[in-house]
Amino acid sequence: MEAGDSSRSPQYHDTTAAYALPNDSPEHQRLEAQARALETQMRGEVFHAAISNPRRIVDIGCGTGRTTVQLAAKYPDAQVIGVDLSAVPSLYEHPRNVAYIQGEFNKLVTSGDERLSPGSIDYVLSRCLILGVTGWPGYFANIGGLLAPGGYVESHEVDITLRDANDNRVVGDREAEEAFHYLAARKGMDLATGSHLVSYLEEANLEIAGQQVYRWPILPMPDAPETDMVQKITIQLPTAMQAIWNRLGTDVYPQEKLDEFRQALIRSHEPEARQVGDHYNFHVVVGRKALD
Numbered sequence: 001m002e003a004g005d006s007s008r009s010p011q012y013h014d015t016t017a018a019y020a021l022p023n024d025s026p027e028h029q030r031l032e033a034q035a036r037a038l039e040t041q042m043r044g045e046v047f048h049a050a051i052s053n054p055r056r057i058v059d060i061g062c063g064t065g066r067t068t069v070q071l072a073a074k075y076p077d078a079q080v081i082g083v084d085l086s087a088v089p090s091l092y093e094h095p096r097n098v099a100y101i102q103g104e105f106n107k108l109v110t111s112g113d114e115r116l117s118p119g120s121i122d123y124v125l126s127r128c129l130i131l132g133v134t135g136w137p138g139y140f141a142n143i144g145g146l147l148a149p150g151g152y153v154e155s156h157e158v159d160i161t162l163r164d165a166n167d168n169r170v171v172g173d174r175e176a177e178e179a180f181h182y183l184a185a186r187k188g189m190d191l192a193t194g195s196h197l198v199s200y201l202e203e204a205n206l207e208i209a210g211q212q213v214y215r216w217p218i219l220p221m222p223d224a225p226e227t228d229m230v231q232k233i234t235i236q237l238p239t240a241m242q243a244i245w246n247r248l249g250t251d252v253y254p255q256e257k258l259d260e261f262r263q264a265l266i267r268s269h270e271p272e273a274r275q276v277g278d279h280y281n282f283h284v285v286v287g288r289k290a291l292d
């Protein structure tokens with residue numbers, strides 16, 4: 001069954017957290033495909049922080065555990081902790097240096113979970129949390145508190161703002177897009193997170209140690225074959241995100257208006273509606289905590 005299959009009844013995690021995408025097997029397959037696409041686009045170099053001997057690493061919102069297991073292999077002497085709202089599926093053999101914690105990241109930190117004690121972590125990875133964080137400044141403040149002096153945080157987030165080949169903003173369906181950003185912002189979400197990562201990290205007193213922008217094209221890019229896989233993921237985004245509309249908006253718009261927006265957004269990503277070069281930007285930003 002595909003992530004966008006209309007006969008599917010998705011399964012969601014049972015929590016009061018904002019995150020509203022499912023946690024069932026089709027969603028795990030979508031996340032795996034997205035991860036493979038990113039690996040291809042990044043030419044196998046998914047981790048950007050220049051850190052040599054981390055002792056403790058946290059992978060926030062670790063999903064299927066793919067990056068957690070990769071970090072464990074890259075740093076065999078480190079202890080790697082994957083944190084997620086949902087249980088991590090058993091897609092991979094469990095490495096001896098990995099532990100998973102099920103829970104909401106901010107709640108775990110502020111409740112004083114001893115596995116996430118202040119100043120105890122050398123490297124934090126946070127990838128694709130755009131729909132799971134309500135209040136980015138507080139989120140990065142919590143990460144800053146977790147980091148040891150000199151520790152790194154690496155954040156990878158998309159900016160869901162459609163842009164053309166020259167990186168200028170283009171509008172697919174203005175009303176639907178604006179409604180989507182507005183409804184998300186009401187809940188503290190930021191659908192342009194990727195573009196705001198630098199300022200969020202600086203606000204948390206983390207110095208910027210590196211940044212890179214990757215394009216997620218809507219149409220195939222013949223002269224950038226490394227984006228072929230990511231392009232297939234990009235066009236599925238509006239369908240994959242259908243689930244969040246009802247959570248965000250039934251108290252603002254009637255159901256039929258939400259359905260109309262949803263359809264408009266999907267139509268605006270169909271090939272005939274787009275130009276070659278139209279894309280979203282996917283940002284990687286690395287921050288570092290001062291050495292004291």
Ligand SMILES: C[S@@+](CC[C@H](N)C(=O)[O-])C[C@H]1O[C@@H](n2cnc3c(N)ncnc32)[C@H](O)[C@@H]1O
Binds near residue numbers: 127
């Ligand atoms: C889009 S998936 C990304 C998974 C993985 N980081 C990757 O890049 O493949 C987001 C994951 O973060 C988890 N998540 C969302 N908000 C969270 C939060 N506040 N605390 C912990 N986990 C969260 C979700 O359950 C989901 O597994």
